[in-house]
Amino acid sequence: MAKDLTSRENDYSQWYNELVSKADLAEHSSVRGCMVIKPYGYSIWEKMQAVLDKKFKDTGHSNAYFPLFIPKSFLSKEAAHVEGFAKECAVVTHYRLKTDPETGGVIVDPEAKLEEELIVRPTSETIIWNTYKGWIQSYRDLPILVNQWANVVRWEMRTRLFLRTAEFLWQEGHTAHATAEEAIAETEQMLDVYADFVENWMALPVVKGRKTPNERFAGALDTYCIEALMQDGKALQAGTSHFLGQNFAKAFDVKFTGKDGKLDYVWATSWGVSTRLMGALVMAHSDDDGLVLPPKLAPIQVVVVPIYKSDEEADKITEVVKKLKKDLEDKGISVKYDNRDTQRPGFKFAEWELKGVPVRIAIGARDLENQTVEVARRDTKEKMVLQMNDLANKVEHLLEEIQDNIYQKAKAFRTDSITKVDTYEEFKQVLANKAGFVSAHWDGTPETEQQIKDETKATIRCIPLDNPLEEGKCILTGKPSTQRVLFAIAY
Amino acid sequence: MAKDLTSRENDYSQWYNELVSKADLAEHSSVRGCMVIKPYGYSIWEKMQAVLDKKFKDTGHSNAYFPLFIPKSFLSKEAAHVEGFAKECAVVTHYRLKTDPETGGVIVDPEAKLEEELIVRPTSETIIWNTYKGWIQSYRDLPILVNQWANVVRWEMRTRLFLRTAEFLWQEGHTAHATAEEAIAETEQMLDVYADFVENWMALPVVKGRKTPNERFAGALDTYCIEALMQDGKALQAGTSHFLGQNFAKAFDVKFTGKDGKLDYVWATSWGVSTRLMGALVMAHSDDDGLVLPPKLAPIQVVVVPIYKSDEEADKITEVVKKLKKDLEDKGISVKYDNRDTQRPGFKFAEWELKGVPVRIAIGARDLENQTVEVARRDTKEKMVLQMNDLANKVEHLLEEIQDNIYQKAKAFRTDSITKVDTYEEFKQVLANKAGFVSAHWDGTPETEQQIKDETKATIRCIPLDNPLEEGKCILTGKPSTQRVLFAIAY
Numbered sequence: 001m002a003k004d005l006t007s008r009e010n011d012y013s014q015w016y017n018e019l020v021s022k023a024d025l026a027e028h029s030s031v032r033g034c035m036v037i038k039p040y041g042y043s044i045w046e047k048m049q050a051v052l053d054k055k056f057k058d059t060g061h062s063n064a065y066f067p068l069f070i071p072k073s074f075l076s077k078e079a080a081h082v083e084g085f086a087k088e089c090a091v092v093t094h095y096r097l098k099t100d101p102e103t104g105g106v107i108v109d110p111e112a113k114l115e116e117e118l119i120v121r122p123t124s125e126t127i128i129w130n131t132y133k134g135w136i137q138s139y140r141d142l143p144i145l146v147n148q149w150a151n152v153v154r155w156e157m158r159t160r161l162f163l164r165t166a167e168f169l170w171q172e173g174h175t176a177h178a179t180a181e182e183a184i185a186e187t188e189q190m191l192d193v194y195a196d197f198v199e200n201w202m203a204l205p206v207v208k209g210r211k212t213p214n215e216r217f218a219g220a221l222d223t224y225c226i227e228a229l230m231q232d233g234k235a236l237q238a239g240t241s242h243f244l245g246q247n248f249a250k251a252f253d254v255k256f257t258g259k260d261g262k263l264d265y266v267w268a269t270s271w272g273v274s275t276r277l278m279g280a281l282v283m284a285h286s287d288d289d290g291l292v293l294p295p296k297l298a299p300i301q302v303v304v305v306p307i308y309k310s311d312e313e314a315d316k317i318t319e320v321v322k323k324l325k326k327d328l329e330d331k332g333i334s335v336k337y338d339n340r341d342t343q344r345p346g347f348k349f350a351e352w353e354l355k356g357v358p359v360r361i362a363i364g365a366r367d368l369e370n371q372t373v374e375v376a377r378r379d380t381k382e383k384m385v386l387q388m389n390d391l392a393n394k395v396e397h398l399l400e401e402i403q404d405n406i407y408q409k410a411k412a413f414r415t416d417s418i419t420k421v422d423t424y425e426e427f428k429q430v431l432a433n434k435a436g437f438v439s440a441h442w443d444g445t446p447e448t449e450q451q452i453k454d455e456t457k458a459t460i461r462c463i464p465l466d467n468p469l470e471e472g473k474c475i476l477t478g479k480p481s482t483q484r485v486l487f488a489i490a491y
Numbered sequence: 492m493a494k495d496l497t498s499r500e501n502d503y504s505q506w507y508n509e510l511v512s513k514a515d516l517a518e519h520s521s522v523r524g525c526m527v528i529k530p531y532g533y534s535i536w537e538k539m540q541a542v543l544d545k546k547f548k549d550t551g552h553s554n555a556y557f558p559l560f561i562p563k564s565f566l567s568k569e570a571a572h573v574e575g576f577a578k579e580c581a582v583v584t585h586y587r588l589k590t591d592p593e594t595g596g597v598i599v600d601p602e603a604k605l606e607e608e609l610i611v612r613p614t615s616e617t618i619i620w621n622t623y624k625g626w627i628q629s630y631r632d633l634p635i636l637v638n639q640w641a642n643v644v645r646w647e648m649r650t651r652l653f654l655r656t657a658e659f660l661w662q663e664g665h666t667a668h669a670t671a672e673e674a675i676a677e678t679e680q681m682l683d684v685y686a687d688f689v690e691n692w693m694a695l696p697v698v699k700g701r702k703t704p705n706e707r708f709a710g711a712l713d714t715y716c717i718e719a720l721m722q723d724g725k726a727l728q729a730g731t732s733h734f735l736g737q738n739f740a741k742a743f744d745v746k747f748t749g750k751d752g753k754l755d756y757v758w759a760t761s762w763g764v765s766t767r768l769m770g771a772l773v774m775a776h777s778d779d780d781g782l783v784l785p786p787k788l789a790p791i792q793v794v795v796v797p798i799y800k801s802d803e804e805a806d807k808i809t810e811v812v813k814k815l816k817k818d819l820e821d822k823g824i825s826v827k828y829d830n831r832d833t834q835r836p837g838f839k840f841a842e843w844e845l846k847g848v849p850v851r852i853a854i855g856a857r858d859l860e861n862q863t864v865e866v867a868r869r870d871t872k873e874k875m876v877l878q879m880n881d882l883a884n885k886v887e888h889l890l891e892e893i894q895d896n897i898y899q900k901a902k903a904f905r906t907d908s909i910t911k912v913d914t915y916e917e918f919k920q921v922l923a924n925k926a927g928f929v930s931a932h933w934d935g936t937p938e939t940e941q942q943i944k945d946e947t948k949a950t951i952r953c954i955p956l957d958n959p960l961e962e963g964k965c966i967l968t969g970k971p972s973t974q975r976v977l978f979a980i981a982y
Contacts, residue, residue, distance in 0.1 A: 027625070029622065030562065031562060035558070036622050037555055037556040038555055039553035039555045039637060042554050043553065043554070063530065063533050064530045065660065066520070067522045067525035067527065069581070070522070072597060073597075076596070082588075082597055086597060087587055089587065089588060090583045090585075090586055091583060091588065092581045092584075093583075094581075095580065095582065096580065098578075106566070117599055118522065119588070120611070127520065127521070130521055131521075146530060151559055155587065167558060167559050169556065
């Protein structure tokens, strides 16, 4: 099976497409730009959701649900927002089909035209702030800490599974606060929640930073982001957290009476991660044989494959596996016993490798005699023979080790892939070598940023949060600069 | 607070609307027919989801996700299906907005018209069976047991929060099988799962039955349902499970090679429950003071209200409550300590009554002396003084007792609300008295069913699964009948 995968070196993009499909994560649907998330892919997304949802609740947030549709006029209320989203949205104009009396075919009923068109939400700031207006009168109603798990639609012209699809799944947090300080603290807190999740569950190191005005969310005063690096040297924005100031409160006239009795507009944040993280997970760790899943997000953490020559052997192995499986499950480890009699062990090995199961246990007749099993790690391909005695504990530690190893490997790669450059020539050289992040001085103007993007396709991924001040000259214009920023070609 | 509720006797419908709103479950949005599910309401829905999701997985199903949009031509492929859903669907015709050069306003860009209109899914049989075509070649690919949690849109003209909204949340299971027998067994199994959930978690007794052809799902060969009774004597369909035969497989040309090497169409089921269950939960048990939630679905199972006259007293109480709260939480009981200093105990009592918290514990200075607490049940309004000693165990049992009591009460009401009648006069009389289900003979024709509906608004809710055969005469036509069916006026 795995042999069929294009190698990363040959064609990284093709490798990704094939892997997503062959590993049963997702596929293109018949609806342009919309994907089907298949059960195996969805089970990974469910694990992500569960971890994130708990983190949101632990930080005081509740879930709620707001309408799929946004009246056209709402989108227009915040100027930058409509500018950012109007160009790529699905518009509902009618509410009924009918049978064409002439052709007998099904057509849109021209008499069922909506008075005002509805937009399928590309993001929900407008409909939510229109709702918050009814919820907020006084400082006692604040803060509002709400999250929504939902589908959103952005009519992208060029789509790729998980990375860029017309419809995708995400969560969007929308909070309301009495002061700017509190809203900024929330924005930063949620960035930390995202960074913690991506690093410690997805095993993917990120750079925390802020976007330049050019790259900000449409309607935000400040956009924080986490940026990760894929194996092909491209960056991927893994999550964003926006300080929205009073923009949406002003657009929807949401005021509150403060402790001092004065009326003021409410301060806002929003923050989100999406099924894009699935794409990042695939691209960050996987290899030419298939997925490499970090144990903490793997739907199946251990697969057990029996190797037998007779039914009698098979029965004996199954007896032992039953107990082993229970021991592992008692530790909260998810185990699949692959005892299909329609496939050979070699086929099964390749299949579970393709699907990224972190630990494979093979067990044959000789193992029963010796009270051993063969354990194979997906990340390093290392095989070892272990005594069955105390196996659950050993596997538990092995899973932790794999989680850590995957992270360390990605981190070492990321560290090697940040290059400081001081000239535009070097800058272009590094990009040509697909060498990842380029740390360079920039004069701080949107014009320079745009010109660099036009000439190299590289964008400023972020201004890192822990950036040291350093005098320098802009790589393009030579104008003075006080700090380096992080450029990359991005997904 | 609670005093503000209209009583059920005065105006049941108004009582329901006020309760949903005042108890912070949901509200109407600015988008016609679409609701906002508020955090408290959503937290109940999340509990429902968690229980159902586990039951689906325990019966071998996996979750997946399919597109929000359905090409118009797909809907048309199954004749009954398009007939059932075309009249009330949201149609996407364009994919871009633009600024009107003349007015400066935001308009739909006429140049961004879709070649084929997309329907926002009212249900997903068509897009899913179009997908299954690529997944199924042989009997080895079967069964497919997939569920989806999603939002769907049906353009209802008259909407009510939870009960009938243009957009609602639901789950839809879609399974594919090699034989009709297996598909029917699945249909029945999922009906049992639903009945188990509604009876044992929602504490609401249901009648399991089958729909008449008139009331079947558009595209089904057989629709199974569970029907519940609300306090006003109206019935509510709480869940449906459909045997779809080979209709969708034929519409989307999904065939498989059997063990015998022969090619045949695949057999299908679909089954769903929605946020409508939230409406059923509210209407089934609540009273004139507010919600009555069954403990198994209550987001807050126990609220503790301190009663104090000084800060010193408050501190002492808080100290004791901390320990008590931990004891309860160790048993998996969710506890809210309402120590707001902005509200008086009476206000808090009324608020938590309104929100349906099953058990309220009040604790004051004298309680500390006596090592007692005052415990109030939401369902019976009964109050009792309990020794603090071993309180967690007592509360745990009390919650079980409340769950059971709510169910028994609803069941007794339901039993009293099934009336056998043998004449049309009696039939109309019972309906006029809002007396619930009417068990009557029917001649088995759609015409009679329709005439009864036109004249009385009552529909055949179901033909109960355990129906005894009994000779009789149709209440309307006097024609012979072999069994009674269950009529009611329904939500």
